[in-house]
Amino acid sequence: xxxxxxxxxxxxxxxxxxxxxxxxxxxxxxxxxxxxxxxxxxxxxxxxxxxxxxxxxxxxxxxxxxxxxxxxxxxxxxxxxxxxxxxxxxxxxxxxxxxxxxxxxxxxxxxxxxxxxxxxxxxxxxxxxxxxxxxxxxxxxxxxxxxxxxxxxxxxxxxxxxxxxxxxxxxxxxxxxxxxxxxxxxxxxxxxxxxxxxxxxxxxxxxxxxxxxxxxxxxxxxxxxxxxxxxxxxxxxxxxxxxxxxxxxxxxxxxxxxxxxxxxxxxxxxxxxxxxxxxxxxxxxxxxxxxxxxxxxxxxxxxxxxx
Amino acid sequence: xxxxxxxxxxxxxxxxxxxxxxxxxxxxxxxxxxxxxxxxxxxxxxxxxxxxxxxxxxxxxxxxxxxxxxxxxxxxxxxxxxxxxxxxxxxxxxxxxxxxxxxxxxxxxxxxxxxx
Numbered sequence: 001x002x003x004x005x006x007x008x009x010x011x012x013x014x015x016x017x018x019x020x021x022x023x024x025x026x027x028x029x030x031x032x033x034x035x036x037x038x039x040x041x042x043x044x045x046x047x048x049x050x051x052x053x054x055x056x057x058x059x060x061x062x063x064x065x066x067x068x069x070x071x072x073x074x075x076x077x078x079x080x081x082x083x084x085x086x087x088x089x090x091x092x093x094x095x096x097x098x099x100x101x102x103x104x105x106x107x108x109x110x111x112x113x114x115x116x117x118x119x120x121x122x123x124x125x126x127x128x129x130x131x132x133x134x135x136x137x138x139x140x141x142x143x144x145x146x147x148x149x150x151x152x153x154x155x156x157x158x159x160x161x162x163x164x165x166x167x168x169x170x171x172x173x174x175x176x177x178x179x180x181x182x183x184x185x186x187x188x189x190x191x192x193x194x195x196x197x198x199x200x201x202x203x204x205x206x207x208x209x210x211x212x213x214x215x216x217x218x219x220x221x222x223x224x225x226x227x228x229x230x231x232x233x234x235x236x237x238x239x240x241x242x243x244x245x246x247x248x249x250x251x252x253x254x255x256x257x258x259x260x261x262x263x264x265x266x267x268x269x270x271x272x273x274x275x276x277x278x279x280x281x282x283x284x285x286x287x288x289x290x291x292x293x294x295x296x297x298x299x300x301x302x303x304x305x306x307x
Numbered sequence: 308x309x310x311x312x313x314x315x316x317x318x319x320x321x322x323x324x325x326x327x328x329x330x331x332x333x334x335x336x337x338x339x340x341x342x343x344x345x346x347x348x349x350x351x352x353x354x355x356x357x358x359x360x361x362x363x364x365x366x367x368x369x370x371x372x373x374x375x376x377x378x379x380x381x382x383x384x385x386x387x388x389x390x391x392x393x394x395x396x397x398x399x400x401x402x403x404x405x406x407x408x409x410x411x412x413x414x415x416x417x418x419x420x421x422x423x
Contacts (some may be wrong), residue, residue, distance in 0.1 A: 254326030255341065262332065262339050270321055279321035279332045286325065 050085060051075045051147065054205040054216035054232070056154055058087040058147060060134075067093060067138055074140050075219045077230045087150055088131050089123070091139045105266040107149055114269075116149050118142075125150060148203065148220065149268050156277040159208035159284060162266040165238070166222075167199040167215045168192050169229075171307045173236030174215035176204050177294065178264040183241040184296065186223040191300045200228035203266065205283065206235070213289055236307060238285075239294035247302045250293045257291040258283055314362075314386050314395050315355030315402040322350070331394055340394065345371065346385060353395055355402030359386060 047068040050059045051057065057080075062068055103119035114132075116123040121142040125132030132150075136142035148162060155161050165178035166185040170193075177188050189201035199205075199215055202222030209215050213235045217228035240252065240260040252260065261282040269275070296302040316322075320333040329342040329350060342350055348370060352362040363382045368375050389395040396402055 248362065253328070255328035255330060258325045258330050259341070260325070262330075275332060276321045279323070279330075283323045283330070284323060 046134075049075075049079060050079050050081055052080050052082055053078055053103060053147070053151060053218055054155075054160075054207055056087075056151060057082045057085045058150060058253060059085045060089050060091055060143065062091045062093070064091075064138070067091065069142055070138075071143065074144070074226075075215060077227055078219050084178075085144065086130055086154060087125065089125070089134050089146070089195055090132075091136065091143065094135060095137060103163075105145065105149070105268055107153075107270060109269070109271045114153060116268075118145060121146060123149075127153070144220070148266060150238045151205070151267050152268060152278075153274070155205075155207065156267075156269075156274055156281060159277075159281045160206050160213075161261075161278065161281050161285075162220075163204045163206055163261065164202070164264040164266065165204040166201045167204040167228075169197040169199060169215075169231065169233040170303075172233060173307060174199060174233040174307075175236050175240040175306050176206075176215060177241050178204075178238060178260060179241035180264065184298070185241065186244050187298050188241065188296065188302065189222075189224055191298070193300065193303050197229050197231060198224075198226070199231070199233075201226065206213070208281070208284070213285060235289050237290040237292060239292050239306075242293055242295045243298070244295035245297060246295060247297055247305060248295045249305055250295070252291055252293050254286060255284040256293075260291065261286055310399050312359040312396050313355055313357070313384070313401050314349070314353040314359055314390075315398075316350060316353050317394055320349050320394060333393055338392075340392065346389065349382060349385060350395070352391070355398075357394070359383065370399060 042248070046061050046063055047065060048059055049068060049071050051071070052058070060071060071166070077204065100133060105116070105118040108115050112128060114125045114127065116125065121134060121136035121140065123132060123134040123146050136145055136146075144238045152162050163176065163178055164180060164185070165176045166189045167174055167176045177185055179185055186201050189198055192198060199217040200220060201224040203218055203220035205216040205218045207216065211234065214232050215235050216232040217230050219227045221227060230261050238261070239249070262279070265282060267278045294302070322329060322331040322377070324347075327344075329399055330345040331340040331342060345367065348366050349362065352366050359382055360379055363378045364375055367373065367378050367382060386395055386397055390397045
C-alpha cells in the first residue's frame with residue numbers, strides 16, 4: 001500500500017499566540033491590573049498622520065508630537081491626505097509591564113472586533129467602522145507591526161496579501177523575489193540595475209484589482225533599510241529564490257507555486273474565515289501569475305534574465 | 308465483526324487541488340499539508356456517508372491494485388493520521404451535515420474547505 005500520504009510543510013510566518021498575556025477587551029482592565037502605565041500627557045492636541053500603502057489609507061492619531069515626528073520620518077513618501085481612510089487608530093503611548101518584544105504576536109477576532117497583541121503593543125480594531133486603538137511603547141516597531149497586521153486583514157478579504165519578498169519594477173512590470181530570511185531578497189535588490197525601481201527589499205504588497213494583480217511599494221524595509229518607492233505596477237512574475245552556483249530560471253509545478261506563496265505569506269490571524277481567505281488568495285494568485293524558481297549567483301548578471 | 312468507519316472532510320481547513328497535488332491549510336498551528344495521491348483519493352471521497360471500507364474497495368483498490376484487507380488497514384491508519392491533524396473527521400456513524408465540497412481547481416469564488 002502507498003505511504004501514509006502526509007507530508008508537512010510548516011509555514012514560515014510568525015507563530016501565533018503562545019504568550020501568557022491577559023486578553024482584555026477593556027483597556028482599563030490592563031491599568032487596573034497594573035500591566036499598563038500610560039505616559040503622562042503633556043499636550044492635549046491630537047496630531048494625525050495618514051499612511052497610505054497600496055492605496056489603503058490608515059490614519060494614526062496621537063497626542064505625542066515626538067511620536068508623530070517619528071512616524072513622519074519612518075513613513076516618508078507614504079504620507080498623504082486621501083479622501084477616504086480605511087482605518088483610523090488612536091495611539092496611546094506607555095510602558096507595558098509585560099513588554100517582551102520577542103513574544104509571539106496574537107491576532108484574534110471576537111464579535112466582529114480584531115484584537116492584536118504582542119509584548120510591546122495591544123490593539124483593537126473594528127473593521128465595520130474602521131476605528132481602532134493602539135496601546136504601545138514609544139517605538140516605531142510596534143506601530144509598524146500593527147500596520148502590517150491590519151493591512152493583511154484588509155487585503156485578505158480582497159484577494160491580496162503581504163509577501164516576504166523583494167519587488168522591483170522594470171519594463172513597466174513588477175517582479176517579485178520571494179524567500180525567507182537569507183534567501184537573497186536584499187542581495188537581489190542591491191543588484192538591481194539603475195532602470196529598475198525598487199518597491200521593497202522585504203515585504204511586497206500584492207493587491208488583486210480588476211485588471212489583475214498589482215504590486216505596490218511599501219515602507220517596510222529589510223536589511224537595505226531603504227524605503228520602497230511609492231509606486232505600483234502589474235505583476236509580471238514571482239520568482240522563488242534559491243542561491244546557487246549559476247543563474248537559471250526553472251518552471252515549478254502548480255503545487256510548488258502554491259506552497260512557495262503560502263510559506264512566504266505574512267499571515268497572523270487565528271481565524272477560520274481568514275485562513276480560508278488567505279489560502280484562496282494564494283491559490284488564485286498561483287493560477288494567474290507566472291511563478292518560477294530563480295537560482296542565482298550574487299552578481300548583477302541575474303537581472304539579465306528578469307523580464 | 309469490524310465496525311464501519313465513516314470519514315468526512317473537516318470544515319475547519321482550506322484545501323485546493325493544485326496540479327497533481329492537494330494542498331491543505333489550517334489555521335491551527337498555521338501548518339500547510341500536501342496530500343499524496345492516496346491521501347488525496349481518500350480525502351476526495353470522504354463525504355461522511357460512504358463507509359471507509361467501501362471507499363477503499365471502489366477507489367483505492369481499483370486505482371492502486373492492492374488487496375482489500377491490506378488497503379483497508381492502511382486506509383484506517385491514514386485516516387487516523389489525518390484526523391489527528393484535524394483534516395478529517397472520523398466516526399462509527401455517518402457524519403451528517405451539508406456535504407462539504409472542495410476546490411478541484413481554480414475556482415476563485417468557491418468556498419475553501421477542509422480544516423485541520
